[in-house]
Amino acid sequence: MATTADPLKPQPAPSRGAGRKPVRRAARRISAWSLGALVVAALIALPIVAVVAQVFVPSGGAWSHLASTVLPLYLRNSLMLVVLTVALASAMGVGAGWLIAGFEFRGRGVLQWALMLPMTVPGYVIAYVYYEQLTFAGPVQSTLREIFGWGRRDYWFPDIASLPGAAMMLALVLYPYVYLLTRAAFATQSLHLIEAARALGQSSRGAFFRVALPMARPAIVAGAAFVAMETLADFGTVQHLGVQTLTSGIFRTWFARGEPVAAAQLAAMLIGFVALALVLERLLRGSRRYVGDPAGKSASAAARHPLSGWRALIVMALCAFPIVAGFLFPAGDLLRRAIEVGDPMWGERFLAFALNSLWLAGLAALVLLSLGLFLGYARRLDGGPLVRAALGVAGIGYAMPGAVIAVGVLLPLAWADRTLDAWMRASFDISTGLLLTGSYVGLIFAYSVRFLSISLNTIEASLQRIPPSLDDAARGLGSGPGRTLATVHFPLLRGGLLSAAIFIFADVMKELPATLIVRPFNLDTLAIRTYRLASDGRLDEASTSALLIVALGIIPVILLSRAMDRPGAH
Structure with a gap:
């Protein structure tokens, strides 16, 4: 046994030393x-x-001053603004996505890409337009007072310069991101499950809430997380409407109070909110995946439920509302002001x-x-x-x-x-x-x-x-x-x-x-x-630059719409 083992002893050594080690070093080398x-x-x-x-x-007492005075207000407003904006944007985005993906009606081809147009309008621009139109001295309230002879205390009108007003403004320009994701999710869902729900007696509403909506949950959560992060990042809208959030607090602390360290500490807190939004998005989405439709886009089109008459008019009106409120009205107002x-x-x-x-x-x-x-x-x-x-x-x-x-x-x-x-x-x-x-x-x-x-x-x-x-x-x-x-x-x-x-x-x-x-x-x-x-309250003069920003933003929307309409794009 010894004579047979001795010749074998040197053989493994070269393979471990000379043969394998260079390979391991090459594999681990960073290019x-x-x-x-x-x-x-x-x-x-x-x-x-x-x-x-x-x-x-150390912030030299600036942080303790912020914590005892305005920080609770910043935190409360930021949280409430995110919740309201996400709720409104999700309602508009999910509703529009289901109506476009699940039904066939006149004007659908135009509405499906027009619903993306509000994403070309910056949040601060739409806030400027609606603030000028809806304040007490604006044309809307002035016209109401002239028609009905009202005084200041004779009627109630929603205050646009408020936290709910800011949430509505942001939702009008951010809902397209929820719409894009949910529209794609609804269009690629398994047709057999939707048809089975209808065959079992479910109405279109029942099929939506019991089958389509749960299957689209990952897309909805992803879109809602994006809306939440963009809401936390907004500055121009909340600044103009007088809503004090963490973002506006960073500007105020840095520039108005001259406290860069305290401003950075506010920014670190904002990073924590963003990280929390990302973690919640991951937890809520979990390991869920979309259920794809192997039949492709043509089968999705065939599965859309046809509508006509008053039902089609209601669906068209629901889809047209965010387009009018989020794009046509502000863009038209800016165009008028730019011309005049x-x-x-x-x-x-x-x-x-x-x-x-x-x-x-x-x-x-x-x-x-x-x-x-x-x-x-x-x-x-x-x-x-x-x-x-x-x-x-x-x-x-x-x-x-x-x-x-x-x-x-x-x-x-x-x-x-x-x-x-x-x-x-x-x-x-x-x-x-x-x-x-x-x-x-x-x-x-x-x-x-x-x-x-x-x-x-x-x-x-x-x-x-x-x-x-x-x-x-x-x-x-x-x-x-x-x-x-x-x-x-x-x-x-x-x-x-x-x-x-x-x-x-x-x-x-x-x-x-x-x-x-x-x-x-x-x-x-x-x-x-x-x-x-x-x-400075000079929206007539600001209309030219704002309109140009909106016009340049339409280009990527057109390209994105064309990309989504290609076969297999969903």
Whole structure:
């Protein structure tokens, strides 16, 4: 036994040492693409980390003053605003999604894409329009007093400058996100279950509440979570209507009171609310999945219940209400004001505002497309847990309010400016001043943190449609990752890149809080111009810039509607 075992002893040793260890080291080695993805994710997460770190910084009594005076009001208003907005937006979005997906009636083809139009109107713009129309001195109440001879105390009229008013304004422009998700969910549900419910005697209402609605719960929860996060992020609407929330409190604490540490601590609390919304969304959605319809879009169309007569008129009216209230009325009012009065700086000065917006939106789209393409391709090359975690961190900024991101961006940039200035003074007796704070670099950085998720998700979805065999073929021909991306993937990604660029462009055009805080000195955009004029009660003059923002936002809505109408889009 000893003589047979001795020759075998050396054989396993080379296989464990020389044969296997190099392979393990090669498998664990981080590639340049993966390392770059980690660096980008770290930079994107830096503003959020900077805000959270401020919780442990002494505020010199400012925080205790906020906690004993206005903080309870901020918390109560923020919570109530989210609850009311989510309830209203979900009611409109789910109702419209079911009516469009489940019934066939005259005008349905127009209504199904027109229901997305209110998403082109920024929340602060619709608040400006309705405030001017519905206040005591506005045309609606003035007309009522003239017709009926009422005095101030002779009638009751809902106050638009209130928390319920702000919730209604936000719901009118945010419901399309719930509508889009639920419409897709209803259109892809198993037709056999819906038909079985009707065959068992269920009415259309019963089939909706007992079958369709429970099956669409994941989509409803996801849409509601998005509405909640956008509501927490809103600044212009609540500011104009006088509703004090955490977001408006951040602005007031930073700029009016000059307490950046306390403002950052408020922002950290707001991050906690956003994180809670994300956790609740995950818990409520759980592991549920949509039940797809293998028959496709044509079968979904065949399953729609035909309506005619007064029933069709009621459904048309229900679908038309959010379109009229959320788009046609505010857009028509802005158009009238722009024609009658308009911006007094129309001409060279107004052109400067528009060019600033176009320049920032175009530059942000270019940067975000580059980052999204790099990160998406890094995941395609290395789909390991480290890279997946990095991409998860890179996409978290979209769930954060612009005000929080702005505060988080300013904190590290101000530290870098102070550090560089101190070193230059000590070494060369030269003051560098503020190089990064209040610069285009800081503003584009804030946009990157806020909107990278749009670029990343769109590009990843496009990359998933490219078969891996193309990568293998290019690699077999001697092409490296960079060359494969440039010559093989990039031409196939043009459609996805264009869609991502358009949506980023539209979002940056509307973005207000981050632009207002981080922008370079004396830089005005269309959003800032609209906010300043409307805040001063000059809506007639603000109508021109507001209308242009709405007009530019229609482009991505048209593209999105066309994409959803393609076969298999649902």
